[in-house]
Amino acid sequence: xxxxxxxxxxxxxxxxxxxxxxxxxxxxxxxxxxxxxxxxxxxxxxxxxxxxxxxxxxxxxxxxxxxxxxxxxxxxxxxxxxxxxxxxxxxxxxxxxxxxxxxxxxxxxxxxxxxxxxxxxxxxxxxxxxxxxxxxxxxxxxxxxxxxxxxxxxxxxxxxxxxxxxxxxxxxxxxxxxxxxxxxxxxxxxxxxxxxxxxxxxxxxxxxxxxxxxxxxxxxxxxxxxxxxxxxxxxxxxxxxxxxxxxxxxxxxxxxxxxxxxxxxxxxxxxxxxxxxxxxxxxxxxxxxxxxxxxxxxxxxxxxxxxxxxxxxxxxxxxxxxxxxxxxxxxxxxxxxxxxxxxxxxxxxxxxxxxxxxxxxxxxxxxxxxxxxxxxxxxxxxxxxxxxxxxxxxxxxxxxxxxxxxxxxxxxxxxxxxxxxxxxxxxxxxxxxxxxxxxxxxxxxxxxxxxxxxxxxxxxxxxxxxxxxxxxxxxxxxxxxxxxxxxxxxxxxxxxxxxxxxxxxxxxxxxxxxxxxxxxxxxxxxxxxxxxxxxxxxxxxxxxxxxxxxxxxxxxxxxxxxxxxxxxxxxxxxxxxxxxxxxxxxxxxxxxxxxxxxxxxxxxxxxxxxxxxxxxxxxxxxxxxxxxxxxxxxx
Numbered sequence: 001x002x003x004x005x006x007x008x009x010x011x012x013x014x015x016x017x018x019x020x021x022x023x024x025x026x027x028x029x030x031x032x033x034x035x036x037x038x039x040x041x042x043x044x045x046x047x048x049x050x051x052x053x054x055x056x057x058x059x060x061x062x063x064x065x066x067x068x069x070x071x072x073x074x075x076x077x078x079x080x081x082x083x084x085x086x087x088x089x090x091x092x093x094x095x096x097x098x099x100x101x102x103x104x105x106x107x108x109x110x111x112x113x114x115x116x117x118x119x120x121x122x123x124x125x126x127x128x129x130x131x132x133x134x135x136x137x138x139x140x141x142x143x144x145x146x147x148x149x150x151x152x153x154x155x156x157x158x159x160x161x162x163x164x165x166x167x168x169x170x171x172x173x174x175x176x177x178x179x180x181x182x183x184x185x186x187x188x189x190x191x192x193x194x195x196x197x198x199x200x201x202x203x204x205x206x207x208x209x210x211x212x213x214x215x216x217x218x219x220x221x222x223x224x225x226x227x228x229x230x231x232x233x234x235x236x237x238x239x240x241x242x243x244x245x246x247x248x249x250x251x252x253x254x255x256x257x258x259x260x261x262x263x264x265x266x267x268x269x270x271x272x273x274x275x276x277x278x279x280x281x282x283x284x285x286x287x288x289x290x291x292x293x294x295x296x297x298x299x300x301x302x303x304x305x306x307x308x309x310x311x312x313x314x315x316x317x318x319x320x321x322x323x324x325x326x327x328x329x330x331x332x333x334x335x336x337x338x339x340x341x342x343x344x345x346x347x348x349x350x351x352x353x354x355x356x357x358x359x360x361x362x363x364x365x366x367x368x369x370x371x372x373x374x375x376x377x378x379x380x381x382x383x384x385x386x387x388x389x390x391x392x393x394x395x396x397x398x399x400x401x402x403x404x405x406x407x408x409x410x411x412x413x414x415x416x417x418x419x420x421x422x423x424x425x426x427x428x429x430x431x432x433x434x435x436x437x438x439x440x441x442x443x444x445x446x447x448x449x450x451x452x453x454x455x456x457x458x459x460x461x462x463x464x465x466x467x468x469x470x471x472x473x474x475x476x477x478x479x480x481x482x483x484x485x486x487x488x489x490x491x492x493x494x495x496x497x498x499x500x501x502x503x504x505x506x507x508x509x510x511x512x513x514x515x516x517x518x519x520x521x522x523x524x525x526x527x528x529x530x531x532x533x534x535x536x537x538x539x540x541x542x543x544x545x546x547x548x549x550x551x552x553x554x555x556x557x558x559x560x561x562x563x564x565x566x567x568x569x570x571x572x573x574x575x576x577x578x579x580x581x582x583x584x585x586x587x588x589x590x591x592x593x594x595x596x597x598x599x600x601x602x603x604x605x606x607x608x609x610x611x612x613x614x615x616x617x618x619x620x621x622x623x624x625x626x627x628x629x630x631x632x633x634x635x
Contacts, residue, residue: 023059026052030066047076054084075106083115091119095128108135110144117150121157129154145173149181156185174205180212187220195220196229209240211248218251227259250278257286277305281313288317308342316348324356343376347383354390362387382410389418409440417449425457442474444482451485460493480506484514491521496530510537 020026030049046066053063067073067081078101085094098116101108108116113136120129133151141147148171155164168174168182179202186195199217202209214237221230234252237244244252249272256265265286272279280303287296300306300314311334318327331349334341341349346365353362366384369376381404388397401407401415412435419428432450435442442450447470454463467486470476483506490499499518503510515537522531 020052023053023056023062026056026059027062030062043070043074046070047074047080050077051080054080060084060088075101075109075112078106079109079111079115082112082119086115086119086122089122091123092125094119095123095125098132107139109139110141110147113141113147114150117147117154121154124158126154126158126160129158143172145171145175145178148173149175149177152178152181152185156181156188159189161185161189161191174207176202176207176210176213179207180210180216183213184216187216187223190220190223192220192224192226192229209236209242211242211245214242215248215251218248218255222251222255222258225259227256227261230255230259244272246272246274246276246279250276250282253279253282253286257282258289260290262286262290262292277303277307277310280304281307281310284310284317285313288313288320291321293317293321293323308339308345311339312342312344312348315345315352319348319352319355322355324352324358327352328356328358328361343373343380346373347380350380350383350387354387357391359391359393362391378404378406378408378411382408382414385411385414385418389414389421392422394418394422394424407438407440409443409446412440413443413445413449416446416453420449420453420456423456425453425459428453428457429459429462442470442476444476444479447474447476447478448481448485451482451489455485455489455492458492460489460495463489480508480511480514483508483510484517487514488517488521491518492524494521494525496521496525496527500530 020029026049033045033049050063050066053059053066063081063084067077070077078097082094082097082101085091085097094115098108098112098119101112113132116132117129120126120132136142136147136151148167152164152168155161155167164182164185168178171178179198183195183198183202186192186198195217199209199213202213214233217233218230221227221233233255236242237248237252242248249268252268253265253272256262256268265283269275269279269283280299284296284299284303287299296314296317300310303310311330315327315330315334318324318330327349331341331345331352334345346369350362350365353359353365362384366387369380369384373380381400385397385401388394388400397415397418401411404411412431416428416431416435419425419431428450432442432446435446447466450466451463453459454466463486467478467482470478470482483502486502487499490496490502496518499521503514503518506514515534519531519534522528522534
């Protein structure tokens with residue numbers, strides 16, 4: 001940024017300011033100049049003092065105080081403050097200064113506009129950004145590469161990738177920052193193919209990729225799970241000699257971990273000369289993503305430093321692995337250490353409460369949110385909805401849904417799914433109609449919930465209508481889950497022939513769940529002929545569960561197919577197939593207890609079974625006077 005011309009006094013002040021190493025020393029010089037009246041007569045000196053304040057952390061308030069006392073600040077002063085406010089995470093104030101600058105008739109230049117656009121991106125004031133674009137064009141700065149890069153960055157962050165790409169293609173002068181802005185925009189939007197294509201174009205134009213290019217591309221590979229292209233990027237990094245700094249090393253660990261190559265993730269981690277908490281957390285997330293729960297916990301315990309992201313990753317790992325009690329215990333341990341959970345922590349723990357059926361803990365977390373979280377986000381509200389629904393508190397979920405300040409598609413899907421899960425099919429359809437009338441577009445998950453509601457509510461005509469409407473009205477392509485719901489719906493309605501035809505017309509190969517739904521319908525309606533065909537299909541598939549074998553066995557038993565039953569049980573023995581134990585849970589005194597058939601794991605199981613053994617006596621003979629006289633031993 002060019003400084004204004006200055007006389008001898010200005011050069012002397014500039015030299016003194018160069019020696020000032022702190023805000024305190026600038027304060028002392030500032031006070032000296034005020035006492036001697038230098039600032040009142042020399043605007044160049046005031047500009048230098050202001051710029052020096054802006055260059056030091058903690059000096060912005062002094063700079064603003066000085067600026068407010070200058071009757072006619074010039075463009076250089078405005079530029080200093082706009083840049084300082086933008087870089088100190090006060091973008092709104094930077095934009096207010098920009099408006100005040102134009103209001104005084106001072107036009108911005110190529111040093112003002114990049115920081116104004118950066119402030120627009122940080123404050124997410126896209127209208128101001130578009131207006132600034134107009135100013136850029138009008139003042140003739142559209143060809144300035146730094147201004148152009150700021151415009152690209154602003155449009156990319158706004159999600160206007162088409163506008164950003166159009167401007168990028170029209171740029172006459174592009175540097176590596178220009179290409180990086182576009183590649184990062186596509187990567188953040190999950191458009192990996194476009195990001196990789198741009199990387200190829202960048203190389204064809206002779207622009208050398210830097211670490212920021214590679215980090216963006218590795219992030220895109222992580223999102224898509226594109227291990228092959230990630231390996232090519234790693235090779236390019238090694239061949240080009242690009243220094244693998246901390247950020248790039250973390251990106252490599254993250255890419256290999258999310259793409260499933262844990263060995264390479266660990267190798268990259270071990271080769272990093274310097275590691276930070278992000279490095280350790282990336283490895284933790286890699287172990288968690290691929291289900292190595294105990295290994296993840298061991299890694300978590302070894303971490304020299306833990307961030308809130310580390311705790312969240314470990315809690316989420318337990319939740320995804322179905323170890324909800326461990327997740328809740330870790331959350332309580334985190335709280336006992338004085339750590340403050342964020343919204344991601346609370347959402348994960350609410351999911352654990354919902355899966356575990358722990359309503360008491362879920363309510364305690366809800367109370368914590370009400371007391372400690374200001375303006376909770378929609379994702380946290382959605383987690384609360386899901387928790388209450390899973391714990392059987394549907395009315396509470398509906399009440400909470402109605403009070404939500406804002407909703408998204410996930411909110412509607414959660415409440416519709418809750419109603420479907422609890423057999424309230426008509427209510428689910430009513431909420432679906434409200435969702436559409438409120439201009440929310442239903443997605444694949446919405447229709448799984450709707451078709452499931454129709455199936456459990458025996459709403460055959462409604463289910464058939466919505467299955468057709470999802471394609472022809474809402475442009476949602478049905479997948480395996482939707483076909484499974486329809487097979488179940490038709491089967492429950494006794495239309496087994498239609499269910500068979502639907503399976504034949506499926507664009508994807510039916511899996512065990514689809515055939516299992518049809519088999520369950522065959523058992524309900526005693527259709528042994530179709531049932532035998534289904535059994536044949538099931539036995540050809542891998543992944544047969546013990547539950548399906550029991551379903552087949554029950555069908556054969558109820559239709560007196562004794563020989564086939566013997567063959568099936570022999571097959572089960574040969575395959576070593578066992579039915580997973582069904583588990584029931586009971587909540588007493590704010591604690592959840594789980595039980596299975598003939599389960600003796602609980603510490604109070606002996607007393608429980610003794611009580612159960614006494615139950616028949618109390619039920620048959622509740623009181624001596626109630627015993628029938630003919631059973632009394634009377635002489």
